[in-house]
Amino acid sequence: MAALIIRSPLLSILFYYVLATAVAAAAAAAASNVTSDEEYWAERAEEARANNRAAYVSDPIAAMNRFNTETLRATTRRSLRRYQGPCAATNPIDSCWRCRADWATDRQRLALCARGFGHKTTGGAGGKIYIVTDASDDEMIIPRKGTLRYGVIQGRPLWIVFARDMVVRLRQELIVSDNKTIDGRGAQVHITGAQITLQSVSHVIIHNVHIHHSAPHSGGIIRDSKRHYGLRTRSDGDGISVLSSSNVWIDHVSMYRCSDGLIDVVNGSTGITVSNSHFTKHDHVMLFGASNDNPQDRMMQVTVAFNHFGKGLVQRMPRCRYGFFHVVNNDYTHWQMYAIGGNKNPTIISQGNRFIAPDDPNAKEVTKREYTPYSEYKDWVWKSQGDVMMNGAFFNESGGQNERKYDQLDFIPARHGSYVGELTKFAGTLNCRAGKPC
């Protein structure tokens, strides 16, 4: 507040009047009618459900096959040769943009590059470029112009970029509205302190940022969009929390050491891709489906591709409930307990990954079924195809033996796991310079 420079005394009085009124109204709302915020979010969830239904695909095998076909095509010797020199895009997402010297002046091209279940995600495409110039995060109700929080609550599509290297220390969860891209290319941007929340929204891209040391917060009055602010209860300290949202793409992020999960996808969210990212130093990595009591998570369709699950990870890469999960061409170099797990009959298709088991003889199994007897989980469709198993790693398959629906003959094989080193070579944040291929 003190840093705000307002030259006209009249404007200044007006500004403080508006602010005081907002704070008073919010406090009154919080004291007397908390349920209006609950109603607001219930309404938002209801609206989001229509978008989520539209993002859901009735034939996930076809979507999976399309992903694999594109990867095979983009990684033939011939197409890889085209990207030699300073640029070395090694998978179809990267080869869509990284080898172009004009990425900084044509940033929105990225919106064409998503693959997998989140492939339709356009983020802030079609909107203006908004430049974050101010790393602070002091105002939760009327965020200051120039901050990240000001950008993410705007009511129109916006492509958010950063003026320089910066560390944005969030004071409370950052609530992102529809049609936004957070694009950290060209700078080293760290987002820390609290979680990024995507609640009942669609079309969000989070790209090329470091996300770490997110902590829980007790909540308070926070603006979530141009037209609304209200009382938020506790946030858990996830890295990114995706609730009842669709068309979300998380690409080239580096994530570590958050309080809760690194990425949670819950409450019927669908149409999601997590790609090219680097995860380290964390226990609960990714939770897809938070509760046995959320059968609406059957709609969940998530692609996890070209990621590197690295040093210091323990479990949940991911842990799944109910939905359909294509886990393809990832490099699993470290886990302490297990890599992929879940319960409540999720469908997990693991293709072309590399699994390097830890030395612990009790942690060689890639998979883990939580709290379920064999008599029940034998029917869950968990398939491994073209995965590379190292240091004693093994994937315990189940289900589908008699089920035409998941006959492996219907699967187009992914690029084999022996290529994973190449495919994930640039996982995590990149160091892009304007005017040069990245």
Ligand SMILES: *[C@@H]1O[C@H](CO)[C@@H](O)[C@H](O)[C@H]1NC(C)=O
């Ligand atoms: C709380 O807010 C809702 C919706 O704005 C309204 O319908 C209701 O009457 C309010 N209740 C109280 C006690 O003010």
Ligand SMILES: *[C@@H]1O[C@H](CO)[C@@H](O)[C@H](O)[C@H]1NC(C)=O
């Ligand atoms: C948000 O993006 C979607 C998909 O590109 C588009 O259909 C929709 O109109 C956009 N919303 C706004 C407010 O522009």
Ligand SMILES: *[C@@H]1O[C@H](CO)[C@@H](O)[C@H](O)[C@H]1NC(C)=O
């Ligand atoms: C999650 O889904 C349940 C059931 O559909 C709903 O009641 C609840 O409001 C949702 N929560 C959020 C945060 O969207």
Ligand SMILES: *[C@@H]1O[C@H](CO)[C@@H](O)[C@H](O)[C@H]1NC(C)=O
């Ligand atoms: C693998 O799964 C089968 C059933 O599909 C089970 O009988 C067996 O114990 C499992 N193996 C290990 C090592 O967990």
